[in-house]
Amino acid sequence: MRVVVLVKQVPDTWSPKRLRPGDFLLDRAAADGVVNELDTYAVEEALRIKEKHDDTTVIALTMGPPPAVEVVRKALQMGADEGVHVVDDALAGSDAMVSSLVLAAAIERIGFDLVITGVESTDARMGVLPAMLAERLGAAQATLAAEVKVDGREISVRRLAGGREFDVVAPLPAVVSVVEKINEPRYPSFKGIMAAKSKPLTTLSAADLGLDSNRVGLAGSATEVVAAEERSAERARVVIHDEGDAAARIVEFLASRKLL
């Protein structure tokens, strides 16, 4: 079985994020790049499937600028067998539609029975990519999985949606996105770090995937950010003066931001 797991490099949650002036793309150079944490659950699930099923190959796939190879390397250190990095200047500014086009082309080229992704990336937070991929690949989709079982040519998934659980079964090939609840991702071990050095890591360009540059990147994207405004730190600050009801108002403030 070939399991392709998607990983993405995102700006560190703890560092300030900015859009570039001019094209309003995320300024990836301004913040430390880290692996999208939600993707580590996908990697872990792929590895658990591999541990249960002989003859399973886990391939970690990313699309992103040159430094993004780090997240593929992390997946290899955790235990993935092979890595693929789609990297091309022409891909810069790709929206979700284009990203799914490129990734689907890469997945088809790699060959797959199962694609596992995180539920969303912490930078764009759209969560639409798994469904788009399934559609482009003509595969079944089971998103928001809290439990995954692979049995022969079938996959059983417990979906967690809207606070309820749904059990779904689908034939392979399939695309599954997993939620944080599904597992506890492992840390790379030192042996894993050493082993990752000799694992195959392939680099692909848009042309390698048969994609013209006018179909990808900003040029090929259907959506475009036309304006952005920096949020003022001053305006973000709310000062509550205690007039006997400060505690209640703080609770109200936190609740309004879904922090409680």
Place this chain on the structure above:
Amino acid sequence: MHVERELPSEEARELLEVVADLARRELLPRAADDEAAGRFPREIFRLLGEVGLLGLPYPAEYGGGAQPAVVYEQVLEELSRAWLTVGLGLSVHLLACYPLATFGTTEQKSRWLPEMIGGRTLGAYSLSEPDAGSDAAALRTRAEFDGAHYRLRGTKAWTTHGGHADFYTVLARTADDPDHGISCFLVPGNAEGLRFAPPEHKMGLRASPTAGISFDDVELEPERRIGAEGEGLRIALAALDVGRLGIAACATGLAQAALDAAVEYAGERWQFGHRIREFQGVGFLLADMAAAVASARATYLAAARAADTGRRITRDAAIAKLVCTDTAMRVTTNAVQILGGAGYVEDHPVERYFREAKALQIVEGTNQIQRVVIARQIAGADAATI
């Protein structure tokens, strides 16, 4: 605060990233609560084992990571920065494995080392006794050979992981000869006749169990003696060099944690219309702390590099232990001062750091003993004393 580290390889850099990530996620959030409750985090050591940290310095053929001291000492520093109990515990474990890994026969190593460094088991090192602390050679625990087995009788004190460890590296007397009467043994944690006193109630490091052990006629097969009979003191002293270097790295991590906390607080606390770090009195204090931490790190890394050349590091390790632990005491004291009243209460970690630093000036040879060692070394005295 980001610590720039010089590491000898790409894999070492990647390992330190994993360790820092693990420390931030797994150690930091629970350190204060577990210390307050005196809860030993045994499962954290299992996690360290899975990552491969419990055998990092030891040979790959036995399942170790074969990493040089400059790498694993920085791992100890990074862990201790998040939680000293864990950094110190790993240092003790590595110390407990050292005699077998260094002085054991191939047969002994094949039999026991893979399990000891494989990540699932935890070690302890038992040298001190109620009446043999700084004067370790005065130890009285006896191991008598009855023709088939050694039988251990006596009492040990201050054993880190006592009652929790899976194996104990124990120094015991096989003859009365003051210099050549001590031998080294590997004792399984479940040996019949091994009894543990309740853990000590310590000023700090409360999550790290420290206990006395009594050996009530503990029977050991002769293969469990490491090195020749009478060679134990030499083994213990060589192991102490390694242990002292480990404590130096742990102390540097603790000092860094105190510096981090002080810098953060001084940037957030406003008095007289200014952040307090803008007052030169505070700024200079922080600058001195930063200089001390950087100097401590340079000192232990110099000793680690020396160890990696294979030469005996008795003097270097004693200097590193002295410098780094005195630094930790001074830096944690000043961190409490910078936080003022906030530093004296348990809402902030610096009072705990301060209590923990004190232990480091005492363990693996008090800092007075370190001075004795250094003085003898520079006087050219026999390297084998203390």
